[in-house]
Amino acid sequence: MFExxxxxxxxxxxxxxxxxxxxxxxxxxxxxTCRQEKDFLGILREERELHNQKVLQYYNLKVEQPRLWGExxxxxxxxxxxxxxxxxxxxIYQGVISVDILDKDGxxxxxxxxxxxxxxxxxPSRWGDWSYFPVNASLxxxxxxxxxxxxxxxxDILNRIQGISLSRGEILLKDNSSPHQVDLAxxxxxxxxxxxxxxxMLKTKEIPDVxxxxxxxxxxxxxxxxxxxxxxxxxxxxxxxITPNRxxxxxSNGIHNLETVCQTPLSRLQEILACEKEVATRIKQQxxxxxxxxxxxxxxxxxxxxxxxxxxxxxxxxxTRRNVDYLLGVLWVDHDNMIQEYRTFxxxxxxxxxxxxxxxxxxxxxxxxxxxxHYSEYEVETxxxxxxxxxxxxSQLQSLxxxxxxxxxxxxxxxxxxxxxxxxxxxxxxxxFHWRNPKTGNNSYNPTSIGGDQCIVWYDQWLKTGDxxxxxxxxxxxxxxxxxxxxxxxxxxxxx
Ligand code: SF4
Numbered sequence: 001m002f003e004x005x006x007x008x009x010x011x012x013x014x015x016x017x018x019x020x021x022x023x024x025x026x027x028x029x030x031x032x033t034c035r036q037e038k039d040f041l042g043i044l045r046e047e048r049e050l051h052n053q054k055v056l057q058y059y060n061l062k063v064e065q066p067r068l069w070g071e072x073x074x075x076x077x078x079x080x081x082x083x084x085x086x087x088x089x090x091x092i093y094q095g096v097i098s099v100d101i102l103d104k105d106g107x108x109x110x111x112x113x114x115x116x117x118x119x120x121x122x123x124p125s126r127w128g129d130w131s132y133f134p135v136n137a138s139l140x141x142x143x144x145x146x147x148x149x150x151x152x153x154x155x156d157i158l159n160r161i162q163g164i165s166l167s168r169g170e171i172l173l174k175d176n177s178s179p180h181q182v183d184l185a186x187x188x189x190x191x192x193x194x195x196x197x198x199x200x201m202l203k204t205k206e207i208p209d210v211x212x213x214x215x216x217x218x219x220x221x222x223x224x225x226x227x228x229x230x231x232x233x234x235x236x237x238x239x240x241x242i243t244p245n246r247x248x249x250x251x252s253n254g255i256h257n258l259e260t261v262c263q264t265p266l267s268r269l270q271e272i273l274a275c276e277k278e279v280a281t282r283i284k285q286q287x288x289x290x291x292x293x294x295x296x297x298x299x300x301x302x303x304x305x306x307x308x309x310x311x312x313x314x315x316x317x318x319x320t321r322r323n324v325d326y327l328l329g330v331l332w333v334d335h336d337n338m339i340q341e342y343r344t345f346x347x348x349x350x351x352x353x354x355x356x357x358x359x360x361x362x363x364x365x366x367x368x369x370x371x372x373x374h375y376s377e378y379e380v381e382t383x384x385x386x387x388x389x390x391x392x393x394x395s396q397l398q399s400l401x402x403x404x405x406x407x408x409x410x411x412x413x414x415x416x417x418x419x420x421x422x423x424x425x426x427x428x429x430x431x432x433f434h435w436r437n438p439k440t441g442n443n444s445y446n447p448t449s450i451g452g453d454q455c456i457v458w459y460d461q462w463l464k465t466g467d468x469x470x471x472x473x474x475x476x477x478x479x480x481x482x483x484x485x486x487x488x489x490x491x492x493x494x495x496x
Contacts, residue, residue, distance in 0.1 A: 006100075009199060011113035011150050014191075017198045018146040019216055021208040026222045028202055035221040040453040043460060044219075047139060047321060052094075055116055055137045055172045058179075061091035063117070074098070074112060082161065085118070086127050092118040099160045103199050111195070113154045116172075125162035133168040134158060140173055143180040147171050151182045152191035211247065212237040214421055218453075234258035238420045239290060241283050246273055261287040282416075289416040296416040302496055303410045305489070306371040309336045312364070313489070314374045314404075315481040316382050317455045317474060324350040325382050326459060327474060328360045331482035332367070340486075342479045346471065349463070357386045364400060372400075375424045375485050376408045407488055414492075425451070428484035431491050435480045438473035 017024040056063065066080035074096050081095035098112040115134040125131035134154045138147050148171070155169045170179035201208065210226045212235065217223050229235075234257040236242050236250055253272045255261055261269070261284065270280035289296045310333065317327035328345040343363065345356035364372070374380075380401065387397040412422055419426040425435070438458075455474050462470035 006108045006110055007103075007199065007202060008110045008112060009195065009202075010111075011115075011153055014153055014194060014198055015146055015150050017201075018149055018194065020211070020220070021198075021201060022210060022226065023220060023222065024198060025201065025207050026225070029205065029207075030222060030225075034225045036224055037221050038219050038453070039457045040219060043321065043453075043457055044139070048137070051137050051139060051172075051174055052116055055135060056093065058172060059091060059117060059119060059135065061117075061119065062089075063091035063093040064089045065093040066095050074114075078112065081118075085132055085162075088120065088127060088130050090120050092132070097154070097157050097161060099157050101160070104196060105203075107203075109199060111153070111157050113150075113157055115151075115154045118158075121168070123164065125164045127162065131162050131164055131166070132158065133166055133170070135170045135172060135179065137172050138174070141175055143171055143173060143182075148182045148187045149191045149194055152184060152187035153195065155182075155184055156188060156191060156195075210235060210237070211244065212420075213244075234291075236261070239283060239287050240419075240421055241279070241286060246283075249273055258287050258291050262291050285416045289418045290420070291418075293418045295418065298414055298416055302414045302492075305410060305493055305496060306405060307493065308369060308371055310334050310367050310370040311486075311489075312367065312370050312372045313482040313485045314372050314379055315478055315485060316379055317452065317459070317478055318378075318382070319350070319456050319459050321456065321460075322350050324353050325386065326350065326353065326356075327455075327478055328356055329475070329478035329482055330360075330363070330372075331479070331486055332370075333486065342482060344475055344478070346475070348471070353386070354390050357390050357392075361392065361396065361400070364403075368399075370403070371405055372403045373405050373407055373485055373489050375406070375481075375488070377406065380404055380406065407485060407492070411488070411492065415495075424481060424484055424488070428487055431487060433484045433487040435484070436476055438476035 013024050013027060016027065064084050066077045066084065068076055068080075075098070077096040078098040081092055081097055084092050084095065094114060094116065095118055096112065096114050097118075098110060100108055100110050103109045116137040117135040118132040119135060120130050121133055122129065123131045134151065136147065136151050136154065140147060151169045151171055155166050159165055167184060169182045169184055171182060172179045210229045210233075212227060212230045217226065220226070230238055236247050236255070236257060239258060239261065242250070249272055250256075250261070255264055255272070264272075264284075266277070266280055266284055269284055270277055273280055273283070285296055285298070313331040313333070315329045316325050317329070318325045324347065326347040330343050330345075331340060332343060333340045345360040345363070347353050347356050383400060383404070384397070386392070387400075408422065408424075411417075411427065417427060417430055419430050429435075455477055458470040458473045458477075461467070462474075
């Protein structure tokens with residue numbers, strides 16, 4: 001990102017740099033045609049907007065918001081924000097602040113940020129008897145270092161503009177009722193250090209190494225690009241169990257990819273990672289499985305897998321934003337009569353959660369001896385949550401819990417599979433199961449484009465538009481999750 005040949009560093013770029021240096025590099029120099037924005041970001045934007053409104057309510061100020069007709073022009077918005085500050089308005093919502101500095105090589109750089117709120121205080125500055133301190137809204141639950149660094153970056157710009165040294169800067173987190181005060185004596189020097197590092201990386205134009213992390217890369221628009229790079233280089237981050245710390249240890253000891261992990265003796269691996277033999281064995285076995293493309297038995301004795309003439313496969317869709325489990329999907333399989341049927345218990349509005357829970361219980365009770373298979377802990381947690389919320393008798397809950405079998409637990413106890421993570425998508429995909437594209441019905445599964453978060457987007461579309469197309473998309477997706485769980489169970493049963 002350059003402005004008339006001058007480098008521009010924004011709070012957004014710096015925030016991303018803190019999380020992934022490669023992301024900032026690609027945002028500045030990457031080929032935009034390779035970017036793929038995720039629909040779920042729209043939901044996050046709405047959530048941010050709602051949270052911003054809470055911040056405004058908390059400070060309860062008469063605020064001005066710099067606006068322009070037509071295209072967003074940050075330079076003009078910065079000029080309007082400066083004008084509002086000089087006029088001494090009480091608060092400025094979503095203003096833009098910007099300052100030109102010389103970096104350590106003497107090159108001109110523009111620093112720019114958009115704090116959620118600028119609040120007037122009675123401390124003199126170049127404007128007069130007043131100045132402004134910043135407040136940033138954040139959707140996180142904890143005041144993470146990256147939030148504090150960005151707030152300190154904003155303070156640094158404000159200090160330069162106002163000609164003072166602020167001692168106050170606040171972050172309002174999503175679930176907190178009062179703001180978090182950032183200790184600027186600690187975080188200002190760190191933010192300045194981060195700015196220098198980031199500018200240096202951008203100037204050298206050397207792309208930072210890829211590192212695939214499920215949490216960090218999930219919503220990144222460069223995921224497809226990075227994944228291809230990681231895959232073709234047999235990157236260490238694709239091995240389940242390799243944390244950033246372990247990655248650094250391996251690389252600094254000359255172990256750069258999957259192949260070299262497989263070639264390294266177990267004792268050496270254990271020494272490098274300074275870990276238990278069991279951990280080193282797991283990493284090595286996992287790597288061998290990935291490189292060979294074959295499953296490996298982890299234990300001589302597999303955990304028991306119940307068999308019954310009638311079985312149920314269970315999967316839930318939830319809207320975390322509205323705190324509702326809106327779809328309880330079941331695949332009912334009658335092996336003796338070779339019948340299978342997919343049933344949904346669907347809350348068309350969040351208020352219907354109680355009635356779908358009651359209907360689900362009623363259905364499940366009709367088959368008291370059928371084991372209920374699911375994948376991951378979420379189903380157990382949700383059953384407990386719904387039972388507690390809607391006063392389900394303890395005996396009924398216990399009976400239901402005793403019939404739940406978590407295939408994820410059984411699988412990871414028994415096998416190493418040649419997969420990069422043990423999500424249902426990766427595992428079932430490896431076993432030859434393909435999700436349909438719910439929008440077209442075609443078998444065109446793309447693990448990064450469709451997931452539980454996509455269902456949240458569709459449920460949101462349904463609630464906003466009332467178009468049942470979105471409910472159909474969710475049902476197709478959920479049915480495939482149930483079918484994939486069934487596919488996995490069959491594979492494990494055959495193996496046994
Ligand atoms: S996909 Fe991951 S490694 Fe690549 S830029 Fe995004 S966050 Fe960084």
